[in-house]
Amino acid sequence: MLAQYVLSGLTVGAIYALVALGFAIIYNASHVINFAQGEFVMIGGMATAGFIEAGLNLPLAAAAAIACATLVGILLEKLAVERARGASVVTLIIITIGASILLRGLATLVWDKRIHPVPGFSGEQPIAFMGATLLPQVLWVLGVSAAALALLWWFFNRTLTGKAMLAVSHNPLAARLVGISVRRVLLVSFALSAALGALAGILIAPISFTSWDVGVMLGLKGFAAAILGGLGSGPGAVAGGLALGLVESLGAGYLSSAYKDVFAFLIILAALVFLPDGLFGRRAAERV
Amino acid sequence: MSSFPTASSAAAPPSASRRSLAALAVIAALLPLVLPNAYTYEVAILVGINAITCIGLNILIGYAGQISLGHAGFFGLGAYGTALLASRYGWPTFVSLPAATVSVGALAWLVGRPILRLRGHYLAMGTLGLGVIVSIVLATEDRITGGPDGMAVPPLSAFGFAIAGEKAWYWIIAAVLVTCVWLAQNLIESPRGRALRALHGSEIAAGAAGIDASRHKLHAFVLSAVFAALAGGLAAHYAGFITPAKASFLHSIELVTMVVFGGMASTAGAVVGAAVLTTLPQLLTVLKEYETVTLGAVMMLTMIAMPRGLIPTLEKALDAARGKPV
Amino acid sequence: MVPRVFLAALLVPIAVFAQEPIRIGAFLSVTGPAAFLGDPEQKTLELYVEKLNAAGGVIGRRLQLVAYDSAGDAEKARAYVKRLIEQDKVDVLVGGSTTGETMAALPLAETAGVPFISLAGAVVIIEPVKKWVFKTPHTDRMACEKIFIDMRARGATKAALISGAGGFDKSMRAECVKVAGKHGVQIVADESYGAGDTDMTAQLAKIKGTPGVQAVLNAGFGQGPAIVTKNYRQLGLGAPLYQSHGVASKQYVKLSGDAAEGVRLPAAALLVAETLPASDAQKKVVVAYKQEYEKRFNQEVSTFGGHAYDGLMLYVEAVKGAGTTDKAKVRDALENVRGYMGTAGVVNMSAQDHMGLDLTAFRMLEVRKGDWQLVQ
Secondary structure (H helix, E strand, O other), X not given: OHHHHHHHHHXXXXXXXXXXXXXXXXXXXXXXXXXXXXHHHHHHHHHHHHHHHOOOOHHHHHHHHHHHHHHHHHHHHHHHHOOOOOOOHHHHHHHHHHHHHHHHHHHHHHOOOOOEOOOOOOOOOOEEEOOEEEOHHHHXXXXXXXXXXXXXXXXXXXXXXXXXXXXXXXXXXXXXXXXXXXXXXXXXXXXXXXXXXXXXXXXXXXXXXXXXXXXXXXXXXXXXXXXHHOOOOHHHHHHHHHHHHHXXXXXXXXXXXXXXXXXXXXXXXXXXXXXXXXXXXXXXXXXX | OOOOOOOOOOOOOHHHHHHHHHHHHHHHHHHHHOOOOHHHHHHHHXXXXXXXXXXXXXHHHHHOOOOOOOHHHHHHHHHHHHHHHHHOOOOOHHHHHHHHHHHHHHHHHHHHHHHOOOOHHHHHHHHHHHHHHHHHHHHHOHHHHOHHHOEEOOOOEEXXXXXXXXXXXXXXXXXXXXXXXXHHHHHHHOHHHHHHHHHHHOHHHHHHOOOOHHHHHHHHHHHHHHHHHHHHHHHHHHHOEEOHHHHOHHHHHHHHXXXXXXXXXXXXXXXXXHHHHHHHHHHHHXXXXXXXXXXXXXXXXXXXXXXXXXXXXXXXXXXXXXXXXX | OHHHHHHHHHHHHHHHHHHOOEEEEEEEOOOOOOHHHHHHHHHHHHHHHHHHHHOOOEOOEOEEEEEEEOOOOHXXXXXXXXXXXXXXXXXEEEEOOOHHHHHHHHHHHHHHOOOEEEOOOOHHHOOOOOOOEEEOOOOHHHHHHHHHHHHHHOOOOEEEEEEOOOHHHHHHHHHHHHXXXXXXOEEEEEEEOOXXXXXXXXXXXXXXXXXXXXXXXXXXXXXXHHHHHHHHHHOOOOOOEEEOHHHOOHHHHHHHHHHHOOOEEEEOHHHHHHHOOOOOOOHHHHHHHHHXXXXXXXXXXXXXXXXXXXXXXXXXXXXXXXXXXXXXXXXXXXXXXXXXXXXXXXXXXXXXXXXXXXXXXXEEEEEEOOEEEEOO
């Protein structure tokens, strides 16, 4: 049974990790918490379902869905965040909250209010593993997430754009002084977060279906995971996501399934009280 | 780099705040002349209840500069507290309401000390977590609380007279609202309020000036919790019904949105923000399936155009028109 | 002379009154977590108000539908019901897709003396009986009883419960726990999952590990039960799985895919309308509704839409019987409905029973090859 709990915890944890990474990337570029992050996840799943119903095959539908979400992310940055430059962080957060409401409303107009299934990437036959059973989709979730993480690591540490983004997260003013366009970095960060969110949505949809409001809970849990891991830290987001998933699953299995979310949040609160900057958070140096 | 809100926390001069208090009292007194039916009274009452919560929340967010994404939890606890004391333990409602409000304040005091050690987004997460825990517990313990479908609440009564009907409640809420605005303004202009505002600017500098940051943050937190619990209790007795959705994460977000939308560090802003964001969805129902999209668009456009919130932007425009230095 | 003048004086208000439309006030969860319910309900009401008007209206007056979306929020529901009663001045209230919304709005209908036909499930709506409140769907208690009777028929005496966090889930779970003993079933496990949860394998693994489980009942609606069903097969649980009437729709079958094979649930005959034997008293009504709905909306018919149809038609029946829209007279007429055939079953209202359905109104269905089959 432990193996079953761990597997299910890692599966949902990988999704939280991808969503948390989306939060972290945008936060690093702008210190904004993008409350519309969950909606990128929703767009990924719903667009895939929509394209499949329109006749495309799965890989094409998924690619198209990621493209759609990326476009929405870019539009969000250009039309909303950029226009509000100079506003306080709280104002920007409210703008992203407005964006999430807008996107949910749009989803009900573009698609509908029903729940949509998405076919598993390689079938539905459960696989037995160490006394537990898992759906093949779980392997996809874990595998693709790991690949995405590897790609991100390569991007941030080995490409110029990625390194520029890291520079902005450390010190925007200095980055500007050496010629990095903070606006471009902001644009790329929104596009990247949207793509990551959409990827998470596509990976999880075959397991838990998709509908116009899946983004709310996933966004909330992804945010919690990002904070737990230390806001702004990539490895932190991943660690936070996996930890959150495991705590939920083990809590449901060994303690009480009705209160598993309560345990998860209690653990996060306890962690924050002892580690006020999260698991991997940088000690924020405040200039007096 | 300061980790959080940077709204200007200079308070309006005392004469201006007395003027706005008087204006509020006048509007509240004259409004019934234009309200055509009980439904519009209901909307006015809902605005008042939200405004009471937002005034408290504004003290925390706008003046003390601490974010709370879980305040609906206090609202819900106040509501369920008075509901349970009155219906399950038979307490008279004019005792259960203050008792619940004070208990929530005590709880906020207990919980606030560890939580307020967090800063910025981490505090946001901490308060969010608390709010979610409260709403889950309220929804899960259905034998005590009636679960997600909620429970009935006895009406507010004193000395055998039950307060019922929109008109009576309108006057009660209006009176409570005006009192709360008065209290909030007095606090902000007092030395304690100045200490709060100093905190917002820079905790370290305030500390250097001898202000005990954690004590003042805690007081602001507890006070805002008390306002929210009072509003929650009143809402419960007015509606005769309460559900755990009132303690949900989405409701907390709505409250923060009202405060920011109206203008942080502005009590008038809190009231106006509550008024606009409570009535807007009612007005938008004519748009049927386009209601959500329109609401989101309105929120975004307003915050982009008026990043400091409605009231501060209007004040700035008025000052500019009068030729005063902005 | 005087009588003629008198008649003339009477005719004027009657003439004016004849133009006044019959206002039907609806508050439904068209968006939000219960959109599953409210969307077909609203579509049904719009469709049949249109049809009734095309056929000449009711007692010579046309029907006007005033519908608001309460999005599953009890407070919104209250505000809209107030609006319907005070501002829109409706003659009847049909709605309250969820129990929470219905319970919040109930007192308003009672105080204002407006007949209210609820479309929500919980037994608490009509028990104890309230003067102005009626309801058309089967109660969750009836669903539990139907399921337990079927369990016993298959030889199962020990059952496990798994339910979600929503109002419907919790209410049905509480009812099932209450009536299990009466039917000789012992509940040996009781798990739950949260709203928006994506994986229930932990809870089901616990049930699998509980000794002696002979049947499993999932009280829920939305996507939760579909995920439970898929996880159920994935874990290889062999005991029969029962779902609730909350997922009595093709959407559940589509979402669960092959995993739904062999799942049983209680539902209205509406779902198997065409396969009912010709002698079945309900066949005519359910087939007519199913064909109309599917033709117009190009969507599978839903039992929730059926409840809205029953609500509207019961009101129309009562108005025709009373000859007026006078609220008190219509209320009395509603209470005296006997032998009315709706999509949910035969309705026999009385002063003590404001729902009027009995257990025969529920049929036990089984999913076979992606379609519903009546279990004899």
